[in-house]
Amino acid sequence: MNESDQLDAAFAALAHPARRAILAHLARGTASVNALAEPFDMSLPAVSKHIRVLENAGLITRERDAQFRLCTLETKPIQNISSWTEQYRHIWDARFDAMGKLLNDIKESNDEPGH
Amino acid sequence: MNESDQLDAAFAALAHPARRAILAHLARGTASVNALAEPFDMSLPAVSKHIRVLENAGLITRERDAQFRLCTLETKPIQNISSWTEQYRHIWDARFDAMGKLLNDIKESNDEPGH
DNA sequence: GCATTATTTAACTACTTGATTAATTAACCG
DNA sequence: CGGTTAATTAATCAAGTAGTTAAATAATGC
Numbered sequence: 001m002n003e004s005d006q007l008d009a010a011f012a013a014l015a016h017p018a019r020r021a022i023l024a025h026l027a028r029g030t031a032s033v034n035a036l037a038e039p040f041d042m043s044l045p046a047v048s049k050h051i052r053v054l055e056n057a058g059l060i061t062r063e064r065d066a067q068f069r070l071c072t073l074e075t076k077p078i079q080n081i082s083s084w085t086e087q088y089r090h091i092w093d094a095r096f097d098a099m100g101k102l103l104n105d106i107k108e109s110n111d112e113p114g115h
Numbered sequence: 116m117n118e119s120d121q122l123d124a125a126f127a128a129l130a131h132p133a134r135r136a137i138l139a140h141l142a143r144g145t146a147s148v149n150a151l152a153e154p155f156d157m158s159l160p161a162v163s164k165h166i167r168v169l170e171n172a173g174l175i176t177r178e179r180d181a182q183f184r185l186c187t188l189e190t191k192p193i194q195n196i197s198s199w200t201e202q203y204r205h206i207w208d209a210r211f212d213a214m215g216k217l218l219n220d221i222k223e224s225n226d227e228p229g230h
Numbered sequence: 231g232c233a234t235t236a237t238t239t240a241a242c243t244a245c246t247t248g249a250t251t252a253a254t255t256a257a258c259c260g
Numbered sequence: 261c262g263g264t265t266a267a268t269t270a271a272t273c274a275a276g277t278a279g280t281t282a283a284a285t286a287a288t289g290c
Contacts, residue, residue, distance in 0.1 A: 012130035015130060069238095086197075091188065161249055
């Protein structure tokens with residue numbers, strides 16, 4: 001799987017509120033499938049599938065602990081997405097600066113004596 | 116559309132390499148549908164649909180200019196995703212720090228005289 | 231070994247996505 | 261006006277996604 005495929009998988013995995021909620025839960029620490037499923041009004045197999053999607057995208061890893069499958073958050077794909085967004089930061093910064101200058105020009109023209 | 120739905124739409128829109136390539140193109144400036152389609156080995160209607168997905172996610176806006184439909188990059192959804200990733204930054208920072216400490220401990224135990 | 235708990239697999243359904251080609255709409259230009 | 265260019269809509273198809281219930285697998289613990 002190349003870099004683009006990894007981004008595809010990570011973005012697709014994050015495009016569902018249940019999966020983002022699962023990650024938010026795991027940000028507080030490792031948890032079992034049942035523990036992760038508990039807040040949802042959704043069958044266990046459905047949650048199990050969401051977890052599989054997160055695992056395939058590398059957003060979590062799993063280890064067996066007795067009868068439990070403990071899920072752990074992996075941050076690398078989120079870091080990759082964060083990096084991806086950075087290539088656009090100069091654009092939003094530039095637009096913000098331009099907006100500031102514009103507002104300042106309006107202010108100055110209002111301050112001109114005789115107007 | 117609430118905040119979660121907006122993230123859903125943005126993440127889903129970004130989960131396709133053609134759509135990310137279109138955004139990368141628009142980062143260099145506004146462009147028509149045909150100009151955006153040119154690099155792809157894909158029919159024009161297919162590209163048109165990708166553009167529609169980006170528009171619905173708020174990642175671009177369009178304006179008619181004579182016979183052209185000029186597309187412009189909108190950065191807000193990318194900023195939202197960037198913000199979303201920030202809630203996980205302390206985790207990857209903490210793990211990075213822990214890794215550094217671990218390596219340092221190994222180094223120190225190797226430096227101990229008599230070992 | 232057997233009941234219990236944890237989780238996955240299977241089979242199915244409804245809906246969405248990504249692509250195609252053909253047809254249509256819209257605006258320009260000579 | 262009529263031809264050309266730009267772009268979308270329509271119809272269609274294959275594949276993928278999100279959910280369900282029922283059955284299967286796996287490990288625990290009396």
